[in-house]
Amino acid sequence: MIFIDLFGNPPPQDLIDEGTELTRQLMGLPPDKRNDFIDKYDDYWGKLKDYYAALSHDKCWYTEAKDSASIYHMDHFRPKKQPKELKKNCELKTAVSEEAYWWLAFDWKNYRLAASIPNTSKGSYFPLKEGTDAAKQGDNPNREWYGLLDPADEYDVSLIAFGIDGKVYPACATADCWDAIRVYLSVRVLNLDCVSLVDARKEIQRTCKAKIELIKNAQREYAKTHSLVYRDMLKKYIKELKDMTKPTAEFSAVARNYIRNDTEEFIRNIAC
DSSP: OOOOOOTTSOOOHHHHHHHHHHHHHHHTSOHHHHHHHHHHTTTTGGGGHHHHHHHTTSOOTTTOOOOTTSOOEEEESSOSSOOBOOOTTOOSOEEOOSSOOGGGTTOGGGEEEEOHHHHHHHTTBOOEETTOOOOOTTSOGGGSOBOSOOTTOHHHHTTEEEOTTSOEEEOSSSTTSHHHHHHHHHHHHHTTTOHHHHHHHHHHHHHHHHHHHHHHHHHHHHHHHOOHHHHHHHHHHHHHHHHTTSTTSTTHHHHHHHHHTOSOHHHHGGGO
């Protein structure tokens, strides 16, 4: 997961206006007509997909994975229909809204680009901190104590770390704080530790390890010989490692996390 500056890069105004008009019409309907209306105009968020994909360089916002064979979905971060209570395979106690976030069904700020694994797993789950209230129509939804990490929130993205086992862990020092719990909830709800993602992260880490060894070897030889051959090799390997941390690279957050944990400061600086 990397930060996507969605709110600083809104979609074209005509699409925002279309969503605003659909929301206006939705607001005027009785509760028993809302779901039918949302289903009737569900092609709206599909019109935004290409724009959202461009913001992440065609990577899933939740996993950072690229897959030309995968169908990307426009996930409603807050579910447009009744949220499900999170119980199965989850020991963490949470709350859930008693009603859908229907008024956000056509709100461009509520969409996140998701690959099939996290989107299918997430469904209409949207856990809240136990004992807190859900947002209602007219409220600022960000006042909720919501449990899922949001790739459109720079702070949320900073809460994730990756172990050498390829799995997602909290970056927080305190394992039972709310932010750490949000990481655990996100892993559970979005299936972030599925086998294919874990294997892909481990492969990225193996590649980083190999490139770091090449850099360190080239540095030692250059220090001894001052040969321009080793100097050029050093620059080449550093560029290759640096490229793995760019926003265009798949699993760039995994690469940055691995590099930042190296014992050598000059290696850690490559991830800056």
